[in-house]
Amino acid sequence: MTEHILQTRYVEKLVRALEEEPGRHIHLPVRGLKGDIVASLVDGSPLLASLPEWARLKFDTALKVRYPSDPVEVFLVFTGREPVVFYQDKLLPGGHAHLEIALIALLRELHIAIARAIEIPELLRHRSAEEELADLRELIALLTPGVYADDADLDTIAQALYLAWSAPSSFAAFHPEFMEEEEGEDLFLSVLEKAAPVVYCSLHPTAAELEECVSELIGEDFNLPVSLAEAALFEQAQTRLLPLGWQLMQMDISPEDRCLLVVKPADATRVAALAQRFNVTIKNIF
Numbered sequence: 001m002t003e004h005i006l007q008t009r010y011v012e013k014l015v016r017a018l019e020e021e022p023g024r025h026i027h028l029p030v031r032g033l034k035g036d037i038v039a040s041l042v043d044g045s046p047l048l049a050s051l052p053e054w055a056r057l058k059f060d061t062a063l064k065v066r067y068p069s070d071p072v073e074v075f076l077v078f079t080g081r082e083p084v085v086f087y088q089d090k091l092l093p094g095g096h097a098h099l100e101i102a103l104i105a106l107l108r109e110l111h112i113a114i115a116r117a118i119e120i121p122e123l124l125r126h127r128s129a130e131e132e133l134a135d136l137r138e139l140i141a142l143l144t145p146g147v148y149a150d151d152a153d154l155d156t157i158a159q160a161l162y163l164a165w166s167a168p169s170s171f172a173a174f175h176p177e178f179m180e181e182e183e184g185e186d187l188f189l190s191v192l193e194k195a196a197p198v199v200y201c202s203l204h205p206t207a208a209e210l211e212e213c214v215s216e217l218i219g220e221d222f223n224l225p226v227s228l229a230e231a232a233l234f235e236q237a238q239t240r241l242l243p244l245g246w247q248l249m250q251m252d253i254s255p256e257d258r259c260l261l262v263v264k265p266a267d268a269t270r271v272a273a274l275a276q277r278f279n280v281t282i283k284n285i286f
Contacts, residue, residue: 004118005107006100007082007083008081010107010112012079013107014107018063024041025039025040025041026038030123032123032165032188034069034070035072037066037102037105039066041062042063043060045060047062050086058079062079063079067099074088074089075102087099097121101123101124104120123279132162132165135277136278139271139278140154142263142267143195143196143197143261143271145263147197160195161188161195161278165278168187189253192280193259197262198251198261199213199217199261200260201213202257203256214248218244222241238285247263248262249268249272249283250285251281252283258285260285261282
């Protein structure tokens, strides 16, 4: 039976362990994340006044966890009969995938035993170079059906993605053709964007803008009713794409616009799962 890591016993052990760390905090790099997971202890948080009535704390010290998303996600975890979690200063009624990743990574780093019933997130599982290369080759093949005629091209892109993922500091020496000129760009995503057909559109596109984006993705004219309300645009676009053999998806890269792509409908679930192994979210558009 699978258990969740968000349990009082684990949070309490982390708090006790951090009490022994210099400065009562720890920075933990995790391959595939854009920055360090940071855990620290907070005494006398103003959020104590926002605790629900049912909460009975063991102590007032809270575990603060910063997860390096874009933007950074901040969790504050209080230890009671069951953990009480605030996410971006608001009470979180359930669990959160990024918090679970962070807790498991921290427990491992601090050599705290984890029950076998805890499911280790894909991001934290050890995989061989061969397995990761195979995953990347499959991912790029599913994202680019009919784009690359030579299998050797897929091999080259997979190797470039693997190096961007596993050894970004030495990437430029091996694959200068993929280098991103803009500083601060995530190298793995930059290579993925260059290799896969993607199109950017605004967060709230008009019918005309979405038509243009989808037409570019599928290589043929694509039309939508001009009178469609914004809420129905993507749903109608997907309805019209399915008979053409395409599933519209979005890659979460920027909060300021949408990065769109298309895949074969039968491949959509596999694409999302493979991307998640490399901390990239590719999801259905609506």
